[in-house]
Amino acid sequence: MLMEEGFMNILAIAVDTLRADHVSCYGYKYKTTPFLDEYATRGVRFENFYAPGIPTQPSFTTFYTGVHPITHQIVAHGGKVALDRKIPVFTEILQKAGYLTCAIDNLWKMKPWFTRGYEFYIDPSARREYGQTVDCDTQNSRAIPWLREHKRERFFLFVHYWDPHTPYIPPERYRGLFYQGKPFEPNNHSMDDFYKRAYGPAWAKSWFTRYVPDGHITNADFVKALYDEEIRYVDEGIKKLIGTLKEEGIEKETLVIIFSDHGESLTEHGIFFDHHGLYENNIHVPLIMVGPNVPRGRTIKQLVQHTDLAPTILEAAQVRIPESMEGKSLWPLISGEKNEPIYDKLITEESTRMCKWAMLKDNYKFILARESDYYHFPPRELYDLNSDPEEKNNLAEEKPSLARQYEEELEDWIEQRIRRLNRKLDPLKEQGASMPYWLGWIHPRKYW
Structure with missing residues (x-):
């Protein structure tokens, strides 16, 4: 399904570290996102959008390439593997198709491939001690003037908001908003x-x-409230940015995609204010799309993932999608042309603070560890997400046959892709977790 003529601009907004269940239009008890709640009614909201690799570097590499971390091999944050230059990124494809491309971001400090395909790469964090502390007002101070200057050109603009990443430091006016x-x-x-x-x-x-x-x-609870206050702050920042589209008369010709790279653990499973552990709070993230040819008020419940964003963007731009991209364009789901699931399961991984695979299928999640971890979690975890959405009751021993079935299916999926890529080892086994020694953790290879 190709888009109609005149479908010009694309604005992609990444809200770092935003877990879906702390967004109020995803059912959160506090009104953290009043603007996004209303804005989602103008387009489509994806209820089950997942990160196939966490945290930041695997996630954004997947966003740009449209392939799974096992394919692009960036399975860890801070790992030593570089992205193969032969793997295309959608920004380069857009640029060759005539799009003016710009990023308001600082990911280039982490890995150089995050600049590929950008004519403008604007990093407002240079004067900050930590890149993660650049706030959304600072990002907007660069993004909004750029939009106004280039509103008459066909553009792709990527804006990366670091709020609500740690350290949670909301402006004073938001303090006490959700907790006193x-x-x-x-x-x-x-x-x-x-x-x-x-x-x-x-x-x-x-x-x-x-x-x-x-x-x-x-x-x-005081710290959790700081996280929520940062979400409220970035919600207002997004409102200002999108309001610029209307002020400049380009709202009706701009597709807006709002998503997150990963979520956050706020004490769940004993993990404090960080994004490791393949639990729902870390891998289930929001996705909202608004713009021309996007129906209003639609909620899509099928499983989708970061790999799908690159082909969706390219189809919106009426550009051919490379066969190497593994993701699926979301336009058939958006238009209602397709209502059946596009995936029967999703596979996700992490190899930063933990070294684990997970598979989501039929409302179950199976987690398989490749190494022991700092928390001494079990090597196999199985959760019924319908009856146990907080993943507190590990069923791996209670339902050993189901756990074994899921493990075999997951291992088969990994093995098939290793063979297809002409590689010898699972990249999690080959690379290992990237950060335990860096953090000074005691990290024995085995304890089971």
């Missing part, structure tokens, strides 16, 4: 395990001292 409790409560022990983590004391010193003099916060 105190950061330090002597009888509150919800943060005790945080200070036992390798990164806990350092974060307390560099981040929590903004809120208590000695950096010792005892109340996890």
Whole structure:
């Protein structure tokens, strides 16, 4: 299905570290995203959008290439493998098709391939100590003037908001919006395990001292609220950016795609304020699309993933999709031309702080560890996402035949792709987790 003539501009907005269940139009109890809630009614909202690789570097490499991490081999954040120059990225394809391309971003500091295909690459974070602390107002201060200057050209604009990535530092006007409790409560022990983590004391010193003099916060709900307040802040930033499209008269000819690279763990499974662990809070992220040829008020429940964004963007631009791209264009689902599932299962991985594969199928999730981890989680985990959405009850021992079936299917999927790529090893086994030694973690290879 090719788009109609005149479908010109594409604005892709990535909200880093935004888990779907903290977005109010995805059912969150707090009104964190009033603008996105209303904006989603103007287009389509994908209810089951997943990251096939976490965290940032695997996720955004998948976004640009339209292939799974096992194919592009960027399975870890901070890994030593480089993206093969022969693997196409959609921005280069758009550029060759005549699009003016621009990124408001700083991912180039992590890996050089994130600049491929951009005529303009604007990094407002150069004057910040940490790139993740560049806020959405700063990003907008570059993105909005660029939009106004180039509104008469056919453009692809990528804007990467770091809010609500750690450290959660919402502007003062948002403080206390969702929680009025105190950061330090002597009888509150919800943060005790945080200070036992390798990164806990350092974060307390560099981040929590903004809120208590000695950096010792005892109340996890206070920190969770900071995360939600950052979401509210970026929601208003997105409103300003999209409002510019209307002000400049290009709203009706611009496709807007809003998504996240990964979610965040906010104490779930004993993981504090980070994005490792292949649980729903980390891999289930929002996706909203609004623009020409996008029906209003549609919710799509089929499983979709980051691999699908590149072919969807290329089809919107009326550009041929390379056969090497593994993702599926979402336009048949968006238009209603197709209503059946496009995937019978999704496979996701991480090889940064943990080294694990996971498979989602028939409302179950199976997680398979390639190495032991810092938390000493079981090597096999099986969850019924219908009855146990918080993934608290591991069924791997209770349902051994089902766990074995899922493990065999997952291993078969991995093996098939290794053979197709003419490789010898699973990249998670070959590369291993990238960060445990860097963080000074005790990381035995085996404990089972």
